Amino acid sequence: MTPTTDDTEYVLSARHVDFVRDGRYLLRDITLHVEHGQHWVLLGANGAGKSTLLSLLGAFAHPTHGVVHVLGHQLGRVDMRELRSHIGHVDPRHTVRAPLTVRDVVLTGLTNTPEFIPRWAPTPDQIELAETLAASLGMSARIDAHWQTLSQGERGRALIARALMVDPSLLLLDEPATGLDLAAREQLLTALDDLRVEYPAVASILVTHHLEEIPVTTTHAMLIRDGVISAQGPIVDVLNTANISDCFDHAITITRQNDRWIAQASERRSP
Ligand SMILES: Nc1ncnc2c1ncn2[C@@H]1O[C@H](COP(=O)(O)OP(=O)(O)OP(=O)(O)O)[C@@H](O)[C@H]1O
Secondary structure, eight states: OOOOOOGGGSSEEEEEEEEEETTEEEEEEEEEEEOTTOEEEEEEOTTSSHHHHHHHHTTSSOOSEEEEEETTEETTSSOHHHHHTTEEEEOTTOOOOSOOBHHHHHHTTTTTSSSOOTTOOOOHHHHHHHHHHHHHTTOGGGTTSBGGGSOHHHHHHHHHHHHHTTOOSEEEEESTTTTOOHHHHHHHHHHHHHHHHHSTTOEEEEEESOGGGOOTTOOEEEEEETTEEEEEEEHHHHOSHHHHHHHHTSOEEEEEETTEEEEEESOOOOO
């Protein structure tokens, strides 16, 4: 794609962004551009600033300095709440207290609330859409199950269906594989890969600490260290031993097998 100079044409754009809290730079001089159909992974050690960056890109916070455009709108000049309603946000910490079924929880993606809001009821078309999306995430058999009875993996897939209810142009996935066993993780990654084929215009950013949790359809990578982007670009250019070792401040060897990434400590001490 020919590079564009108009920031409103990107799904996400940040230029020279700092985010300062209590006099501390949590993010410094962040510049990035995400185009339609691109799938980014955001990698970094604990405390590097991944969640902070995601809070800006998800229109939850304003930058201290610099300019952020989300879905063509400049933060600070737009109703953030309205903007958020066009973003699919998958947060594994999503909490449901009411006795809702999977179908109900997927439908709450429309109101962007944890539970149904008073005096709101879904239309038959919206219910059908919720069931279709749940089916595309392999959740048809569990559509009437109560949320509290779901496994962690089932919840993860249902939350992706929920995020898709608003027909988002942007999907933000905050450590979606956290707490999943091997089979559930693989099911989730396959579901994400399938989804990306089914909805080719949707862009996504997936946050993780683990290279093994990167779906094969991921196109770009961004590495963040101490609030600064240490590398970014097409994933095959960015994920290498030197860049990852630098990002995590540890000697780590990167290998790639069947389009999946594997990380191992470079030096092993004898027991
Ligand atoms: N509101 C805040 N005020 C002050 N410091 C904050 C605030 N939010 C986060 N921090 C600090 O900013 C740094 C980056 O935090 P952030 O949660 O973005 O990191 P992260 O990369 O998502 O980490 P993890 O992988 O552990 O989730 C941390 O040192 C954190 O303590």
